[in-house]
Amino acid sequence: MSSVNILSGGAAHGLVGSLAAAFKAQTGFEIAGEFGAVGVMADKLRKGTPADIIVLTATLVAKLAEEKLVVATSIADVGLVETALAVRTGDPQAVVRDAADLREALLASDAIFVPDTKASTAGIHVANVLDRLGIADEIASRLRIFPNGATAMRELAASEARRPIGCTQSTEIISTKGVILSGSLPPGCELATMYTAGITSAAAHSRQAQELINLLIGAEQHQQRKRAGFVSGQDQAPT
Structure with missing residues (x-):
């Protein structure tokens, strides 16, 4: 079975997975590749890891286009993703209205779970x-x-842990069993990041990559994107 290879930030993992069956029915192709910290994924592309499509932050995709590693005319926004708080399913949710509340919640936690603090957006x-x-x-x-x-x-x-908490992108929280979204970061600490898709300059399956982008951004998938944690259009999150 042929595959389209993707290098993507972890934020898009759940959404891409939810579209895999539709993509296979439409093209006959599977979706293969890697999901991880956006900086790591960008460096993999730079080092020659085979990929047909990338889904990374808009800033990184623009830079990769400048480096001639992504086809500039193929770039399309998928949606905004908020960095948010998570707790274990069944634990009390963290009520965070402002920076002081966030400080208190973090200080009260005995374990704070986060992604790579040097290479991941969140x-x-x-x-x-x-x-x-x-x-x-x-x-x-x-x-x-x-x-x-x-x-x-x-x-x-x-x-x-007695009172653990997590902080990462909302899409990664929503797609993980055993944790729940506990709310956005408060004003002054918030982050909403635009994720963008693009076809790589060395794509072996550029037509199928474009079809996957069409699925990712299509109006028909608006509710699917929303359920996965992406925000766009009329329900766009504050930046």
Whole structure:
């Protein structure tokens, strides 16, 4: 069976997976590839990892187009994804209305599950927020850092900590069993990131890659994107 190869941020994993059956019925192709921290995925493309399509942050995709690794005319926005808080299913939700509430919730947690703080969108943002809140050193020993948000959320679900919390992109929280979305980050600490798809310059299956992009951004999939945690159009999240 032929496959379209994708390199994607973990934020799009759930959405891409939900479209796999429709894509196969439409094209006869499977979807193969990797999902992870956006910086890692971009570097994989730069180093020659075979890929037909990428789904990364808009900033990274634009840069890859400048580097002639992505076809500029193929670039299309999929939607915005918020960085949000997560708790284990059954745990009390964290009520976070402002930065002071967020600071209190983090200080009250004995384990904080986050993605790569140097290469992932959410992880980099979390590190910046901790600095801004003045608690980076205080909670450093409680940080549980994983290669991507999906792994961090699986580990949160399995955690035996007394009061763990997680912070990553909402799409990764929604698609992980055993954790629930506990709310957005408060004003002044929030982040909504645009994710964008594009066909790589070295694509072996550019036609099928375009069909996958059409599925990802199509009006017919609006509710599917919304359920997966993407926000766009009339229900666009604040930036």
